[in-house]
Amino acid sequence: MGILLSKETRVVVQGITGNEGTFWTERMLAAGTNIAGGVTPGKGGTQVHGVPVYNTVQEVVEKHGAEASVIFVPPPFAKDATFEALEAGLKLIVLLVDGLPVQDALEVRTYAREVGAYVIGPNNPGMATIGEAMLGFIPVWLSYVYQPGNIGVIARSGSLINEVCSHIVAAGMGISTCIGLGGDPVPGTTLTEVLALFQQDEHTQGVVIIGEVGGSMEEDAADFMKVGGFTKPAVAFIAGRSAPPGKKMGHAGAIMTLGRGSVQSKESALSAAGVKIAQRPSEVGRLLKDIV
Amino acid sequence: MGILLSKETRVVVQGITGNEGTFWTERMLAAGTNIAGGVTPGKGGTQVHGVPVYNTVQEVVEKHGAEASVIFVPPPFAKDATFEALEAGLKLIVLLVDGLPVQDALEVRTYAREVGAYVIGPNNPGMATIGEAMLGFIPVWLSYVYQPGNIGVIARSGSLINEVCSHIVAAGMGISTCIGLGGDPVPGTTLTEVLALFQQDEHTQGVVIIGEVGGSMEEDAADFMKVGGFTKPAVAFIAGRSAPPGKKMGHAGAIMTLGRGSVQSKESALSAAGVKIAQRPSEVGRLLKDIV
Amino acid sequence: MKLYEYEGKELFKKIGIPVPRGIMVTSAAAAGEAAAQLGTEVVIKSQILQGGRGKAGGIKFAATTGEAREAAAAILGSQLKAETVSKLLVEEKLAIARELYLAITIDAVKASPLIMASAAGGMDIEEVARETPERIVREAVPIFRGLLPFQARRVAYRLGLAGKEASAFTDILLKLYRVFRFYDAELVEINPLVVTDDGKMVAADAKVNIYDGALFRQIDFVKGPERYDNEREYRAARYGLGYVKLEGNIGVLCTGAGLTMTVLDLINYYGGKPANFLEFGGATYKNSYYAMQLVLEDPDVKVILINTFGLVARADVISQGLAQAIKELKPTQPIIASIRGTGEEEAREILRKEVGLEPYANVEEAVRAAVKLAGG
């Protein structure tokens, strides 16, 4: 049911003894997440909400087995924690950190690709397979926002996930897996990569894409759809039509994007690929009902 | 006929306009080597012994096609030249340089493995498939030393290749491919890797291993034979029984080798794996005749 | 964090990238002295962070110290691209034969540093990119291996350079990559990279943007108030808030960039005008008090519109900050709020009890109400 994460997935919580780690571990457990162990260097041997704590990810993997990790460590240590998880063989890493240096993000994404793993984030709210498990900050216990179902949700911005999911539920539908890709310049996983996973997931009947101004992930995804990489029904909402213009990055920014990156460019690319475009979040539910 | 190199292999000569590059290009051409182009940055557009010279390896590959490279550049530029060849997609690089920093050698070998290529060397005399092609300094035109045949020859030290091959020829046999792995601490290609190639080569009926004191390549190769990785008849000569003891590398050297590295350890490991041991180079021919 | 040209050139000089001889000054008199010291014709360049200063009159040439003083006096203190010019770089005037373009930035799709270079540098480089994209050479650098000389040379040859020019360019590019990596840059750019009449290659300009999220370890750089459009944006950043002043009258407080942008879009959709962009999501939700303070400072604000649908930003904690701000700062403007997400029950309770605020059921209702109150 859904992609990447299920109630069977054994999870490591890195940075479990910090304030955030401890607070959200309780919520993740309540959401059904199968937490195998926590890690905080130097705190091995303790417990957090009944979860055993170890010094290294490798120890959790050796003692309990694990496939995934959710990382609650501050920016200076985030790259190290992610590499530790990847080197220990974990194939799904939810990297929540806000403030990862962009060149660290390059290394993280490159290494993740080398070892065939998915890093979701950084600077994201996490992900959840509704009714099964949650990694991060998704408030799956809000029943008017999250109900299990067969719609996949992919957002660049975390704050819109709740808003849009509430409209899906209001329209009488439910969600398989929702994923926040994060708002940083170099995401560990792209929209296209998640669409490819949803394409393979029999349980997911359609997806909602929550995009925003800047970058070219939405246009790249549209290209992917045009070559048949993703063929299920899809609705998109793109935020940022009236956003203040970004501070320009020399001439390089203009040369690199060359006409991609605006809300208009994203909407027309996705529309040309067969995606229905919502003008407001509240339209998502209706549009979805028409096509799924 | 032989391994890695044949008369069809299209070769790039890097550093072709230097003294050594120019001198040996003529010899390699005379030995039948199919040289597609030479490279010296800044000298593109010129010619050396009729071979067109380009600024980059990529240009040779695009214009003529190439599978291999032989590198005649000095130590400060050798890593760069090797990476250039590997990045251009070449799968056989003969890296002759004497004096490559050992940490550069680590990078070279690591990258070669990543892209599935063979770097032969550094600090080696090259290789030849007798009667077809030669890369480096092997004097294949000395007919009492080199005759085509079905014996593969692998040497760590270049200077013994001639000596041992002359005894093979004196015994009435000939050589398929001979390869000098080089005398540096971190060779781009190991004895074991070459044995695996000779195992696959139908033309090669037996091999001669020319080893020497230090390192553990011969013992590793013996391990490989014991698990069936190499099963053809083999003769070995190991030099260095009376070599002055190496200057010890702290305790680390002793801890790392732990009983490997001596002539005795190599001879007994190889002998236990079924290899005939020659006490002198002149015994190689007779021992070979007994088993091939 | 954008560096000024003169700061970027200091980094270049340190690593060995050739730059013109130059002196940074802050007065017309000093500009005259600098010109005298350089002993050549000079160019006087306003030090601002936005691009396009040349076309806006921020660069002047001077043949004498008197001219230098006059030119400096004319530029200093003027408004250029919304910045007040307080620093000038006085440099020897180069004898320009040709202008190249060279930049390293980040390719998010390939997840690698990206070299972009062109033989057609100068002010029209964006047009070159649009009209003749093949004249822009692009090379992605593998992040772990780094930029090796052969790849730098390849860029030089692809630009059509040869001989000493190819060598000089290769050397500059290798050093520029070290600047890029060492200083956690998201952009380093030299435009133009000048080839002089006597065949030298010189970085006539320098753009270096340090990635803000790496400033914690780039301790040589402090992003002070002069790097922000105004004092309020600077103060917002110190609290971890993203604030941008806009033209309208609806004061916006939101969690998360996506929801904030959506609220601005909805305000426009329903015919209103936002007074600002203000995002206090993520790890900074405790600063809702400061967020309210910032919005209230703006005399244009007629209505306050609060929208949260938090994830890590817990609604109850946000509401505590808001309630405190309302009690202390006593805003006279009406407040419209939609507060949802983790802790939303407690949040509503806090706002109701402490400041008598009744939250709206959803974002769109709240936006419509705010637009109506603002007279939209």
Added chain:
Amino acid sequence: MKLYEYEGKELFKKIGIPVPRGIMVTSAAAAGEAAAQLGTEVVIKSQILQGGRGKAGGIKFAATTGEAREAAAAILGSQLKAETVSKLLVEEKLAIARELYLAITIDAVKASPLIMASAAGGMDIEEVARETPERIVREAVPIFRGLLPFQARRVAYRLGLAGKEASAFTDILLKLYRVFRFYDAELVEINPLVVTDDGKMVAADAKVNIYDGALFRQIDFVKGPERYDNEREYRAARYGLGYVKLEGNIGVLCTGAGLTMTVLDLINYYGGKPANFLEFGGATYKNSYYAMQLVLEDPDVKVILINTFGLVARADVISQGLAQAIKELKPTQPIIASIRGTGEEEAREILRKEVGLEPYANVEEAVRAAVKLAGG
């Protein structure tokens, strides 16, 4: 190139690896002053390049400045492991609680830097490695990615360290890796890495070996005559020749390490004794003149034995150098030569015509002849 302990510790100090307070001296008087300045009990350590100086009496403790002077006087000028002691490191005496072992070297098989560490450091570490190899923790470091903190921590935990000790060890290891990489080392070793009574971690010794083949870019280090066993080996190295003095009377000149070792083996096999190891292969074949000069300097040499079967070392060029040397230096000893490989026809011609030397047909014949002449 091996660094002396005091040099290694300077690198450590620069990068922040804790070392004992210490002063390098070259006289007994200065040792006394250093002890006074340090103001504690001291240890006086002879600065030599070979290991095992402790067991050989090269390390002494002193409680007073007088004792320090005496101890220094006793060690200075003495012969230790074939080195004459000319430098001493006077250091504060540590209060040692435990001794760890830490090294980074090169794993040729995995082609990666290799960390080796043990909680059982000190002089018996090799025995620990033989008897209880599981007490040596090994971690290979991926060369492109480098050593990351998590891997350094893992080594600490695998050694059984915890708390502040684990943190201190992790910090030292990360810095030691930077020393290893930055200085092109083939070995960096701290033995013992001391845990003091008050819980600090201090590098009580420092071994840093720079890879000779990287000295061209490690321009802070020059391998001077003091790093060689004797002046002749130093001179040989300056010509690019590998020379080691041995006990016998057959002066050996060969191309290539493998052939040279084989010739020594054959000399022994046939009952002779080599006077030296001398290899002049590779790119240095033009130095055959200097090679002959070196061998002739050794008064033990009764016969000269030359064997080449060159590849890049061209026989004709080698023979020119040899002929010149024979003509100029006029050796009185008999010369036996087997000269083969690229250019061998011209080579034989040169030797015959210029110095009347008739080369042997192969190595073994030449060796047998030399052994016979040497009286073996």
